[in-house]
Amino acid sequence: MHEWFEEHNHPFLMKGVTPAAVERIKALCEDCYDFTPDRDNYEYVYLTQSLINLSGKKFRQKKNNLNHFRNQYIGNWEYVPITEDIFDECLEAEKTWYNQHEDGDDDNELLGERHAIETVFNNWSVLQPTGGAIRMYNKIVAFSIGEMLNDDTAIIHFEKSDPTIRGLYQAINHEFVVHAWGHTTYINREEDMGIPGLRHSKESYNPDHFVEKYDVTLRQK
Incomplete structure (x- = not known):
């Protein structure tokens, strides 16, 4: 996967990664990646x-x-x-x-x-x-x-x-x-995609919990 990003001259990025997948990635190489919460896609x-x-x-x-x-x-x-x-x-x-x-x-x-x-x-x-x-x-x-x-x-x-x-x-x-x-x-x-009106509407129905999503990038060394 890394090779594809390098070949196409794009920085490595995975989106929509769930907490369970985050743990699996960390188990492979905990110090290789950064994990950033993507609130717009919860x-x-x-x-x-x-x-x-x-x-x-x-x-x-x-x-x-x-x-x-x-x-x-x-x-x-x-x-x-x-x-x-x-x-x-x-x-x-x-x-x-x-x-x-x-x-x-x-x-x-x-x-x-x-x-x-x-x-x-x-x-x-x-x-x-x-x-x-x-x-x-x-x-x-x-x-x-x-x-x-x-x-x-x-x-x-x-x-x-x-x-x-x-x-x-x-x-x-x-x-x-x-x-x-x-x-x-x-x-x-x-998700609400970061659209203010949609976020207000979804929050107003009092969610029980969220399915969190993360962006995964290569950690700079």
Whole structure:
């Protein structure tokens, strides 16, 4: 591996290295590498039951927003699993979300995510993820996509909702966990990529712990 970096005239760098992998690398040569925490790529892990129950003061605002949505739109919304017959509607909802958020500092990340979402829908039968959506007034306005990561943890890859509808984000978050992941212990909602708004959103759901990630570089001698 070192030879490849030297051949291409790049400094040695490994990203996304987990604590377990760090220990294995240290066992090979503890004094050869430096390990730098990469906070932007820490994965947020939540207790499933905490996301379902939203109990206590730390979830009060989330529960208030969720209850507002339920009361304001009673009888005018429904949760539906994502199946092939609503793929186009979900992609239209994603397009609307993207148009509301483009022209920001993180345009490249948003465009990359958009392409990734389209790839998932175009290869749904091969990838076999699990998805859920909220329909309001006969229109898909929010959706979420995830899969089982291991025996006790589900991972949420994508989640989009119309930001103009108060409580909708809390609703799709809650409904998807209730309907798809109630049997799990943990929900992994991936990293925030250093995007301030995304970090605030993920922190506001009170993670149980993080999956830490490290950058690994050669120690200068």
